[in-house]
Amino acid sequence: MQTQELARGFADPVLEAQGVFRAAMWALSRPGQPQELTVDLVPPAPLSPEAAALALALCDYETPVFLDAALAAERAVADFLRFHTGAPITEDPGEARFAIIASPMELRGFSAFAQGSPDFPDASTTLILQVAGFADHGFMLEGPGIKGRIGFGATPLPGDFPAWMAANRALFPRGIDLLLAGAGQVAGLPRSVAIKGA
Amino acid sequence: MYVAAKGGEKAIRNAHKLLAKRRRGNENLPSVTLEQIASQLSLAVDRVMAEGSLYDTHLAALAIKQARGDLIEAIFLIRAFRTTLPRFGASQPLDTGEMLVRRRVSATFKDLPGGQLLGPTFDYTHRLLDTSLAVADQAGEVDDEANAAPALSDAVDAASKMPRVTDLIGAEGLIEASPADLGEEPFDITRAPVSFPVDRATRLQTLARGDEGYLLALGYSTQRGYARSHPFVGEIRFGDVEVILDVPELGFPVSIGEVQVTECQMVNQFKGSATEPPQFTRGYGLVFGQCERKAMSMALVERALRWAELGEEPGAPAQDEEFVLSHCDNVQATGFVEHLKLPHYVDFQAELDLVRRMRAEASAKSAADEMKEAAE
Amino acid sequence: MSAMPEISYNFAYLDEQTKRMIRRAILKAIAIPGYQVPFAAREMPMPYGWGTGGVQVTAAVLGPDDVLKVIDQGADDTTNAVAIRGFFEKTAGVATTTATTEASIIQTRHRIPETALTENQILVYQVPIPEPLRFLEPRETETRQLHALAEYGLMHVKLYEDIARHGHIATTYAYPVEVAGRYVMDPSPIPKFDNPKMDDCPALQLFGAGREKRIYAIPPYTSVRSLDFEDHPFKVQRFAKPCALCAATGVYLDEVILDDRGGRMFVCSDTDFCNDRQEQGHRGEMAAPAGEAA
Numbered sequence: 001m002q003t004q005e006l007a008r009g010f011a012d013p014v015l016e017a018q019g020v021f022r023a024a025m026w027a028l029s030r031p032g033q034p035q036e037l038t039v040d041l042v043p044p045a046p047l048s049p050e051a052a053a054l055a056l057a058l059c060d061y062e063t064p065v066f067l068d069a070a071l072a073a074e075r076a077v078a079d080f081l082r083f084h085t086g087a088p089i090t091e092d093p094g095e096a097r098f099a100i101i102a103s104p105m106e107l108r109g110f111s112a113f114a115q116g117s118p119d120f121p122d123a124s125t126t127l128i129l130q131v132a133g134f135a136d137h138g139f140m141l142e143g144p145g146i147k148g149r150i151g152f153g154a155t156p157l158p159g160d161f162p163a164w165m166a167a168n169r170a171l172f173p174r175g176i177d178l179l180l181a182g183a184g185q186v187a188g189l190p191r192s193v194a195i196k197g198a
Numbered sequence: 199m200y201v202a203a204k205g206g207e208k209a210i211r212n213a214h215k216l217l218a219k220r221r222r223g224n225e226n227l228p229s230v231t232l233e234q235i236a237s238q239l240s241l242a243v244d245r246v247m248a249e250g251s252l253y254d255t256h257l258a259a260l261a262i263k264q265a266r267g268d269l270i271e272a273i274f275l276i277r278a279f280r281t282t283l284p285r286f287g288a289s290q291p292l293d294t295g296e297m298l299v300r301r302r303v304s305a306t307f308k309d310l311p312g313g314q315l316l317g318p319t320f321d322y323t324h325r326l327l328d329t330s331l332a333v334a335d336q337a338g339e340v341d342d343e344a345n346a347a348p349a350l351s352d353a354v355d356a357a358s359k360m361p362r363v364t365d366l367i368g369a370e371g372l373i374e375a376s377p378a379d380l381g382e383e384p385f386d387i388t389r390a391p392v393s394f395p396v397d398r399a400t401r402l403q404t405l406a407r408g409d410e411g412y413l414l415a416l417g418y419s420t421q422r423g424y425a426r427s428h429p430f431v432g433e434i435r436f437g438d439v440e441v442i443l444d445v446p447e448l449g450f451p452v453s454i455g456e457v458q459v460t461e462c463q464m465v466n467q468f469k470g471s472a473t474e475p476p477q478f479t480r481g482y483g484l485v486f487g488q489c490e491r492k493a494m495s496m497a498l499v500e501r502a503l504r505w506a507e508l509g510e511e512p513g514a515p516a517q518d519e520e521f522v523l524s525h526c527d528n529v530q531a532t533g534f535v536e537h538l539k540l541p542h543y544v545d546f547q548a549e550l551d552l553v554r555r556m557r558a559e560a561s562a563k564s565a566a567d568e569m570k571e572a573a574e
Numbered sequence: 575m576s577a578m579p580e581i582s583y584n585f586a587y588l589d590e591q592t593k594r595m596i597r598r599a600i601l602k603a604i605a606i607p608g609y610q611v612p613f614a615a616r617e618m619p620m621p622y623g624w625g626t627g628g629v630q631v632t633a634a635v636l637g638p639d640d641v642l643k644v645i646d647q648g649a650d651d652t653t654n655a656v657a658i659r660g661f662f663e664k665t666a667g668v669a670t671t672t673a674t675t676e677a678s679i680i681q682t683r684h685r686i687p688e689t690a691l692t693e694n695q696i697l698v699y700q701v702p703i704p705e706p707l708r709f710l711e712p713r714e715t716e717t718r719q720l721h722a723l724a725e726y727g728l729m730h731v732k733l734y735e736d737i738a739r740h741g742h743i744a745t746t747y748a749y750p751v752e753v754a755g756r757y758v759m760d761p762s763p764i765p766k767f768d769n770p771k772m773d774d775c776p777a778l779q780l781f782g783a784g785r786e787k788r789i790y791a792i793p794p795y796t797s798v799r800s801l802d803f804e805d806h807p808f809k810v811q812r813f814a815k816p817c818a819l820c821a822a823t824g825v826y827l828d829e830v831i832l833d834d835r836g837g838r839m840f841v842c843s844d845t846d847f848c849n850d851r852q853e854q855g856h857r858g859e860m861a862a863p864a865g866e867a868a
Contacts, residue, residue, distance in 0.1 A: 013590065014584065014590060015585070015638060017590065017593070017594070018585075018593075018637045019637060021593075021597045021634075021635075022637060024601060025600060025601060025635070025778075026778075028601055028604045028605055028793075029604050029778045029793045030794065057594070057597075058597065058598060058601075059594075060591055060594050062389075062390075062595065063598070097598075117722075118722035119718050119719070119722050120393075120612075121606055121609060122599070122602035122603075122606060122609065122611045124602075126601065126602075144607045144754045144792075144793040144795070144796040145793035145794055145795060145796065146795060147794075147795045172606075173606050173609055173756060173757070177601070177602070190604065190605035190606075190793075191606065192606065192607060192754065192793075206651045206652055206653040206655070206656040207651070207656045207660075209653060210653055210657060210660075274617075274621070277617040278617045278618060278619040280617070281592075281616040281617040281618075282583060282584070282587070282588075282589055284589065284591075285591075388614070388616075389614050390614045391612035391613055391614050391615075391787045392787075393718075394714055394715050395715070520712075520713055520714060529617060529621075529622065530622045530785045532621065533621030533622030533623040533626070533785060534622055534702070535623075536621060537621065537622075537624050540623075540646070540654050540683075541647050541653075542647075542763075543647055543828055543829075543843075544647045544648060544684045544685055544764075544765055544826070544828065544843055545684060545747040545748075545765060547765070547826075547828055547829055547843075548746035548747045548765040548766070548767070548811060549746050549747075550829065551746070551811055552742065555742075556740055556741070556742065559741065
């Protein structure tokens with residue numbers, strides 16, 4: 001029998017969690033403007049270091065986590081997250097506080113995730129989407145946190161993504177929020193952002 | 199020429215030095231020990247543990263000493279410490295039927311299995327100042343009254359079981375059953391925000407750490423016609439109960455220690471309907487330590503808050519869940535009341551300005567009216 | 575009796591689980607501007623009503639590289655500001671400052687600094703009563719519904735009744751605002767003089783109400799509109815005289831009573847702003863001549 005060593009978590013849990021949170025906070029405060037995210041983690045594939053850092057900083061026993069098919073297929077991923085965060089792994093996206101998506105192209109929309117209620121719109125899922133990289137074109141974004149309007153893009157994203165974002169915006173104040181984790185960066189797309197065509 | 203007053207930092211430092219000096223009191227007297235507080239002011243310690251939501255006599259005694267005997271301040275100190283402690287999980291429900299009973303009285307039955315046990319109580323004492331206590335005892339000495347006690351055992355034999363009165367009348371179906379343990383971890387008001395309406399666990403937790411005086415007044419109001427519920431003390435018991443924790447890693451439950459609690463089961467007016475035969479209802483109180491007044495008040499208020507579930511008319515203060523539960527925490531209450539001491543001069547300036555402006559406008563208007571009248 | 579436990583506290587006092595809980599609330603608050611996110615506020619080692627909400631938000635956000643400024647009534651040297659600044663110096667060892675321009679996080683009670691804030695700053699407000707509708711409807715169950723339905727008629731009625739009775743909107747502080755066109759929000763008890771500074775502000779604004787267990791936020795560059803009426807537009811207070819120490823105009827002034835014969839002067843409530851101007855040589859009518867300033 002082969003025992004696999006569990007990948008380690010933050011070397012300095014207090015300060016690293018704070019740094020990752022601050023990056024996520026600025027990312028959601030400045031939608032579509034990628035923030036630097038320094039990570040020193042080697043999580044089990046296909047979980048990316050940036051997505052792993054966000055999960056370690058934000059999840060714990062109070063936050064059920066949903067994993068997409070690519071992540072759920074690797075047992076080591078769930079083991080890693082459970083060990084370092086204590087978060088329960090759920091198969092029901094509707095009860096997940098966080099959802100980690102390693103293959104955005106496989107995503108079929110946002111509606112299966114928790115949308116919050118009119119009374120408690122905050123009780124919705126935050127999606128952590130693993131992407132390869134960001135661009136300053138693709139879509140135009142407007143809304144709180146953006147001075148005027150800006151261009152934003154990320155790859156890979158499914159073709160229906162702008163339509164899903166528009167539908168999500170129409171639900172406001174209900175809706176999901178997105179953190180896009182790219183190489184060394186994190187970008188935020190909160191529900192308040194309005195996405196226009198290129 | 200004007201130089202603005204400064205020196206907040208120095209003022210605070212000096213105030214704290216003065217506080218320490220007053221706390222120490224007369225330096226020619228020995229400093230009161232935590233052991234003395236814990237053993238001779240044990241009811242104060244119990245109240246601090248109950249409303250501080252932390253069962254630790256040593257820390258409660260320390261808090262009382264540090265707070266110069268101000269119990270709400272002591273409760274605050276305990277809470278601020280408690281909040282930093284890690285949470286390991288929820289224990290199994292305490293089984294008060296298995297209590298090592300130190301006191302047990304029932305007002306509903308003259309005698310009952312296990313008997314009435316008065317225990318250490320102020321009940322039936324004559325409230326006459328006892329000047330013999332004014333003389334300091336040396337260690338090992340006890341006053342006359344206490345001297346007569348050593349032969350008395352403090353608790354009943356653990357072997358003699360004392361069934362709860364509510365279980366006895368419950369066996370006949372005369373009182374509503376207490377809610378079944380669903381095995382779920384209860385809502386924790388210290389770890390998640392409360393939203394209304396609340397469930398039973400949230401209601402009981404909030405009341406259990408609520409201010410004794412506040413609950414006493416609200417409970418009292420139900421006796422004077424504001425949500426009358428015809429209460430009888432089914433039973434009050436005080437004693438030691440084991441706390442048992444399921445440890446998933448071990449696979450079996452372990453006892454992690456004993457706590458002293460006071461439980462009050464209030465038996466209240468009966469209720470029947472087309473589908474259910476008449477039954478007594480219950481109000482429940484459970485508090486750390488020997489806090490009988492608090493447990494009884496809690497039971498009265500708990501019962502009053504159940505009006506909707508029992509199909510009663512609302513309208514009394516003690517029935518108003520949002521009002522009762524939002525204001526029963528004395529640490530919150532004292533903080534917000536006392537925050538009025540903080541500077542508010544920016545807002546006061548805004549009000550001053552508005553009042554002056556409106557007065558100027560009013561006097562200008564009346565002057566104009568007078569002119570007009572004079573002209574007419 | 576149990577032995578006395580060893581007591582040691584985490585960086586910035588709060589334990590990591592509590593920080594994560596607060597951080598999650600902050601992220602949701604940013605995503606839903608002006609909406610009050612319920613959070614499980616902890617007991618803090620300072621009383622409720624004395625800034626426990628602001629302190630928890632600051633503790634959850636704060637990192638070792640931050641430079642913290644704390645003000646109360648606009649001033650750095652008011653006793654509660656001193657106590658809170660000392661708390662973070664002790665528990666987090668962070669650098670502190672009184673200069674608005676040097677701070678990365680500014681915790682405030684009742685004021686927004688006069689110096690314009692910038693993109694990399696975070697303004698943390700201490701909030702006593704976060705619910706703008708609370709004094710019109712005391713029940714949380716009711717106000718929650720009103721927010722869900724964006725039913726803010728009550729608030730307009732209240733403001734209009736003021737106009738009918740006094741000829742003015744009689745709310746001078748904690749003046750309600752509408753954030754990003756959706757939620758009506760209590761800006762905390764800042765004088766309405768400060769309300770316009772919230773609109774389209776480059777800094778991130780976070781609000782913490784500890785006793786009431788709510789966190790809310792205004793992201794940078796977000797529209798914040800003070801409620802008003804076409805025939806009674808929103809107006810801020812104006813002062814007849816400049817600051818008696820630095821001669822600034824267009825700033826918020828505190829009234830200082832000088833004697834018992836009606837003598838009074840008006841000085842900047844923002845002490846850092848006022849000191850800066852005096853250092854630059856600006857002199858009000860009551861100021862010491864240049865070079866002699868204390």
